[in-house]
Amino acid sequence: MALKNLTGGCLCGSVRYSISEKPQRGYICHCRFCQKQTGMGARPAITVDKASVEIHGDSVGQYKHVIPDHGRAIFPTFCSKCGTSLGSTLERFPDVQVINIGTLDNPGSAATPKVID
Ligand SMILES: [Zn+2]
Ligand SMILES: [Zn+2]
DSSP: OOOOOEEEEOSSSSOEEEEOSOOSEEEEEOSHHHHHHHTSSOEEEEEEEGGGEEEEOTTEEEOOEEOTTTOOEEEEEEETTTOOEEEEEESSSTTEEEEEGGGBSSGGGSOOOEEEO
16 A cells, blocks of 8 residues: 555645555544543544654644543644644653644545544
């Protein structure tokens, strides 16, 4: 399979990103963090090598949330202009970038999500 860059961004277009490596995995997470943070019943997402992602834009925001169960932080990435939730990085897995599938330019190009939780 030929590898081509995956690209995406927020609703207003101020934040754009590109991913140069194949996603590690796709999943749909139903944990309370994902529900609250996305405002949805579940988060469809992919994980990619953080080194393969470039995120651009003046309005990239990050928020620190400590998960009470294990005390480690998750840093949701969002657009501070339009509020789009783009994904997150994790204190626990520093080499991983989570990308919310809905923010890809072509969501169908991502790995097929697996349901977890
Ligand atoms: Zn935006
Ligand atoms: Zn989750």
